[in-house]
Amino acid sequence: MKIGKIDFAESWKSLSKSQFIEAYKGFEKDTGVDSGAAYYLLTGKGKEKKEPSQGEE
């Protein structure tokens, strides 16, 4: 599951949303995708609130 050049393991799907947001904090800058959009992209759960803006700061 890739966002840009960052590959995330399938195990991210097993995280609760709060665990996901906590674990994802350090990657927002590298992916350019905020945690809400990343949660949707990586887990397929929840409603996408924002179009992912890959590569953007």
Added chain:
Amino acid sequence: MACSLFYFSGQGDCKAFRERAIGVILTKKNTVALTPAEAAALSTWAPIFADSAGQDGIYVSFARGYQNNTTEPEMTTSNLGLTEKTFDSPPLIKGFGEMSYADYKTFFSADGGAYDVWLVLNDGTIEAYTRADGKIQGRRAKVFMNFNAPSADNPQEALPIDISFTDVNQWKENSVSVRPIFTIPELMDLVPIGVEISVITAYTAGTVTLKAVKRNSTTPETGFDTIANWPILASLGDPAVTVTVVNAASAAFGIYTLTIKSNVTDNLTAPVIIRGEAEGLVAGQLGYVSQPLQINP
């Protein structure tokens, strides 16, 4: 000892020499047993050397030198002058690896281990022995590496590998020579290209940064950019250790930042052993593989 029945079996017109050994195929002990036809086919050896699910063997070239150091058979003379052979020693060979010292170091952990050794001769013949079930297998041997300072005079003989066969009976009537339909360079090309990985930023708060280069060079390895490229070989303490993120933003330089966790979210408390690997031209077969590397938390 027991005596065998001997049958006079004629002689062929071809009196060609038995060729010198130019290398060996090392396979895991009692893992690779083939029919002679299978051993003669290149497609058989490809998954043995490079299966992405696990490698079972490797070809080692002794093009830099080969010695037969087998102890002469024990001959005993009675007090009445009768001399007889009283013991056959199993063969002991020494090959000088055609490889870099960086490659040689990857064999250090094989030191003293038992493997099945398929002898490869200069004309491409592969020597093995026939098992009781009719399949052929490499002869059992212990492999010894040399932990020594660099050679002062002969660099070709700087990287010796001693192979001590354990059972002379695998060299007797059940010895078998297979003439493959491939050449040895084709066999060598099946061995994945070696990659060297090293830690450039130690494991901190769940992440470690590694650099991967083609072995014994500064050429970056640029193809280790997914989770699948970084299998965890062993965990020395923590349960359920996985690579959860691979940041390949600097892959062009061979630099990868890996997040390694226990139970998905916990930072490591004990070392893990990891390696990098990637498929080559053939799907399902490794084209690139690194040495194992211990990551300390």
